[in-house]
Amino acid sequence: MPDLPSSARVVIIGGGISGCSVAYHLAEIGWTDIVLLERRQLTCGTTWHAAGLIGQLRASQNMTRLAKYSADLYRRLEAETGLATGFSQRGSMTVALSADRHEELLRQASMARAFGVEVNPLSPGEIKAMYPHLNIAGVVGGVHLPGDGQADPANIALALARGARMRGARIAEGVKALRVTADRGRVTGVDWQAGEETGHIAAAMVVNCGGMWGRDLAAQNGVTLPLHACEHFYIVTEAIAGLTQLPVLRVPDECAYYKEDAGKMLLGAFEPVAKPWGMGGIREDFCFDQLPEDFDHFEPILEKAVARMPMLAEAGIHTFFNGPESFTPDDRYYLGEAPGLAGYWVAAGYNSIGIVSSGGAGMALAQWMDRGAPPFDLWEVDIRRAQPFQRNRRYLRERVTETLGLLYADHFPYRQMTRARGLRRSPLHEHLKARGAVFGEVAGWERANWFAEEGQAREYRHDWGRQNWFANARAEHLALREGVGLLDMSSFGKIRVEGRDACAFLDRLCANRIDVDPGRIVYTQMLNAAGGIESDLTVTRLAETAFLLVVPGATVQRDLAWLRAHLDGAAAVIVDVSAAEAVIPVMGPRSRALLQRVSPDDFSNAGFPFGTAREIEIGLGLARAQRISYVGELGWELYVSTEQAAHVFEELEAAGADLGLRPCGLHAMDSCRIEKGYRHFGHDITDEDHVLEAGLGFAVRTDKGDFIGREAVLRKRAAGLSRRLVQFRLTDPAPMLFHNEPILRDGRIVGQIGSGAYGHTLGGAVGLGYVPCTRPGEPAAEMLAARYEIEVAGRVFAAEASLVPMYDPGSARVLS
Template identity: 80%
Template sequence: MPDVPSRARVVIIGGGISGCSVAYHLAKLGWTDILLLERKQLTSGTTWHAAGLIGQLRASQNMTRLAKYSADLYARLEGETGLATGLRQCGSITVALTGERHEEILRQAALARAFGVDVNELSPREVAGMYPHLETRDVVGGVHLPLDGQADPGNIALALAKGARMAGARIIEGVKVTRVTTAGGRVTGVDWEAGGDRGHVATDHVVNCGGMWGRDLAAQNDVTLPLHACEHFYIVTENIPDLAQLPVLRVPDECAYYKEDAGKILLGAFEPKAKPWGMGGIPEDFCFDQLPEDFDHFEPILASAVARMPLLASAGIHTFFNGPESFTPDDRYYLGEAPNLHGYWVAAGYNSIGIVSSGGAGMALAQWMNDGEPPFDLWEVDIRRAQPFQRNRRYLRERVTETLGLLYADHFPYRQMATARGIRRSPLHEHLKARGAVFGEVAGWERANWFATEGQAREYEYSWKRQNWFDNQRAEHMALREGVGLLDMTSFGKIRVEGRDALPFLQNLCANDVDVPAGRIVYTQMLNARGGIECDLTVTRLTETAFLLVVPGATLQRDLVWLRKHVAEAFVIITDITAAEAVIPVMGPRSRELLSLVSPDDLSNEVHPFGVARDIEIGMTLARAHRVSYVGELGWELYVPTDQAAHVFEALAEAGEQVGLKLCGLHAMDSCRIEKAYRHFGHDITDEDHVLEAGLGFAVRTGKGEFIGRDAVLRKREAGLSRRMVQFRLTDPEPLLFHNEPILRDGRIVGQLTSGNYGHALGGAIGLGYVPCRPDETGAEMLASAYSIDVAGRIVTAEASLTPMHDPRSERMRGVPGTAGSPPMAAAGDAA
């Protein structure tokens, strides 16, 4: 019988590189009684056959921070543990074969500069000089990252395991965790078996690092961990005489990567349509196993590779390898504590970048477990973004056929998933579809992003330039600015908080004062102890003891977790009522005129002012009309029972013919909100961004009494700001902004844009981003500098502003021209 202890502080399930990293980092933080259980042998799932590419540049600053940490960690592990990791910083080259791909890699190079990653842009001749075996006649250009490299995945995992053991962790192989036990919404332990032996380990913390086994293990406890294994192919050549050491090479237009190792070439593929694996479950004896060869599937990749690198034609194939790797619905891994089970942690679903990710992910998760909060913004990979329906196996099987290939597909802005669609639909979906809606998807919701005109193809034509819907967006945008537009925001998360203690409960969580009369709407944030923004929402007081919270659809699960985490002994009921109501925003200068055609109620400023919600008659039913706006114009959000939403839409559409009503999509809403400098959670504001530096101090009321984050707000007010959110407009109307473009102040990179879109009313691309400042620096001093934005290597002059460039006094939205309007209030941001 294996010597498994009866109790541990934490049990880590899975001995791949992820589990070994978590064990290592918890031990480094001083945790004792760490137990890692591996069903077979360390590295025997996916780690052992990974390609081991170490690329430091990722899509965001914090993901890049984690990847750079991994590389630094692997470089020092050998000295610490005596086990070689095979890390070799040979650099990497990515080449583009099309103008669109070249634009993408030039934007990536600009991003690298902003993040402090060494990068060089290469001409085709320079590419050939660095990689002489490559056919470069059709190469448009390349990007070189000299500090990238490659390593031995198995040895890294074993070095992490040895480091963990040296710090006191116990690692036991050949022991399978069969079940995680729980009581009262908390983890209590794990059941295990080994051969014919069985046992139980009591623990308060479990970390699911089970890789492709992780989903089914999590499902036993109703924990959503959406991932599915896919077959991943590569070949290794025979030894090639006189082959010098070469950089890692990526040719994403041919779905291929190349790694030179000990005189051989490894050629790997991320083909456009992948092969899911393990639909019937993973065999119990699976250990260091390969999957059957499928040369027909790999052959198109190989044919392109032989043309790209002719020396492969004469090199024999030593190994044809096919092994399983886990992929997720959005190509991002999962980290953090399960939303519905305290003490159940996850680090899994690495989408073929597990080696470069696991060092940093293990560090971040260990700190999260130790401190009770993430060390910095990890929303991109937070387990709370997963939707409960996403653990459906048919959904995952269909989606991962696409997500594997998306790793090397063109990463165009606004790219939409093509598979596993149509799962969550508004009651207006068919009405909008019949009128030309082109849908995107967020958190499973189908949302109208733009409306095609008569005869126009109802599909995206992707580009880094103006896409085929640019003029549609302009028309919708200007309807919202000059006429009246109708949107469908049913995807908003809607949470009812009620009970005897509802008011004090929300007062403790909200930075703004929600002790307002029934019918008042309050824009607020929920802060953490650092003053960072955990939730961005509106709170509407319905009655003395009942409140409606409206949050972005993508953050609903996260926000529910934050609320439930702080209930304690309060007498409060928290209910997700998202599916109960449709939301139909009617926005624009003529919105009052339209609503007056379908409602006998008085919608004047005197009777229905800004920031008020009240029931109104509309058509032949009732709606709760919230006078708020996320586009910065006069308007109302109509909250309608789901079963009556189609009727309300039909009444509005019929009456709308008299006032020029235009159906509008999320792209137009986003371009309007960015003109108004409204923040978008996950881009412009995160749990790492201080509410005052985000420019949201107008929504904070320190005088109301204690609330979470109040002390951090007071400290920041006393110390002064170290950075400020700035709005930018490119003076050249041609370039486009998306996000992450570097910001230059007086010619020096000082940050990057958090979001971007085109400001059709302002006549240029608009971006938001943080600019560092001195605590005593005035706004006038900041704006006296010269600002520009790096757009794919081209430096474009930008106008900067600390106040919204569109309607800075919010007079249009408040419907009171000529008065000084107080700071703007926006509905919870849910733009695409």
């Protein structure tokens, strides 16, 4: 019988590199009573056969921060534990075979500089000098990251396990976690089995590090952990004479990566159409297993590789390997506490970057568990982004067929998934489709991003400049600015909070004053104890004891979890009512005229002031009109019961023909909102961003009484701001801003753009980004007197900077 305790502070399920990292880092910060259960042997699932590439640069600053931490950790583990990790800092190189890919690499190089990662652009000649075995025919250019490298994945995991044991963690192999037990919404422990023996460990915290087994384990407790295994292929050659140490090489245009190790060459692939695996479950004895070879599937990659690396033609194949790895619907892994089950934590779904991710992910999760809050913004990988429908296995099978290949696809802005689409549709979906809508997807919702003209192809044609829908979005933008536009925002999350204590409960969670008259709309944030923004929302008081919270569609699960975690016995009920109502924003200077044609109600400024909500008659039915705007113009959002939404749309369309009413998409809305300086959660504002530094102090009422984050707001006011969110406009109308472009102040990189879009009214690309103050409380005038530039793909462009919206700073148009 295994030597297991009857209770522990935490039980970690899964002995791959992820579970070992979590155990190591919890032990490092002083936790005791840590138990890790591994069903077979450490590393026997996916870790043992990973390629072990250690690339520091990821898609965002915080993901890069985690990857850099991993690289630093793996450098020092051998000295600490006595186990070699095989870490070799030999750098990495990525080459481009097209102008579009080269633009992507140059943008990534700019981003790397903003993140403090050393990077060097390379010409084809420089690539050849650094990698003489490479055929550079068709190579346009590339980038080199000297700090990257490679390591032995299994040895890293074993070193982490030894480090955890050295600090008192207990690691048990050959022990299967049968189920996680729970009572009244909280974890209570883990039932286990070892051979014929069974037992139970009582614990208030469990971490699911089950890898490709993690989804089914989570499902036992109703936890959504959307991942699915895919087959992943690579070959290892026989020893090649004269082959010396080389940097890791990626040729994404040919779906290939190359790694020299001990005089042999490993060639791996991320093919465009992957092979999902394990649809019928994973057999019980799976341990250090390989999957059947499929040379026909790998052959197209190998054929291009032999042309790209001619020495492969003479090299014998020592190993043809096929092993399973888990992938997620959006190619991002999962961390954090699962919504709906307190104490159930997750670190899984690494999308073939588990080795470089797990060191940092384990550190971040350990700190999160210890402090009750993540160490910095981790929304990209937060388990709360997962939607309940994503546990559907057919959905996952279809989606991961695509997401594996997207690792090496061109990462164009606005790129849309093509598989597993069409699940969540607005009641207006078919109406919009008939009018030329081209849809994108967020949290499973199909949303009209732009509208094609008669005879125009209804598809994205991606590049890094002005894409094929640029003129369409401009026309929609101008309709919103100059006439009247109609949007469909039915994907908004809608949460009803009702009960005797609802007002006091929300007043404690929200920074703005919620105790207002029924019919008033309050723009507010929910803050954490550090003053960071947990949620950006509006709260409408429907009645004395009833409130409607409107949040982004992507954050509904996060916001529900935050609300429920802080209910603390208050007499209030929290219900997700997102599907109950369609939302039809009618925006623009002619919106009042349009609504007066379809409704007998009073839409005048005096009769219907900004920030109010009331029931109106419209067409043959009823709706709730809310006078608020996310585009910076006069307008109303119409909340319509789903069964009446099509009728209301038809009434508006018929009445608006001679007013120039135009259906508008999300790209036009985004362009308008960024001109107005409106923030977007997840890009411009996160739980790491202080509400005052985000420029949202106008929505904070410290005089109303206590609320979460109040003390942090008062401290920041007293100490002065250390940075500010600034709006930028490029003075050259040609370049495009999207995300993460470096901001230069007086010639020095000081930050990066959070979100960017083309401002059709302002006549150039517009972005929002944080700029550090030269000293706490630096005066605004002094900050704005500096010279600002934005780096785009290695080129620097002059930028205007403003702390107030460049478009309609006084909001005269919104209040007109």
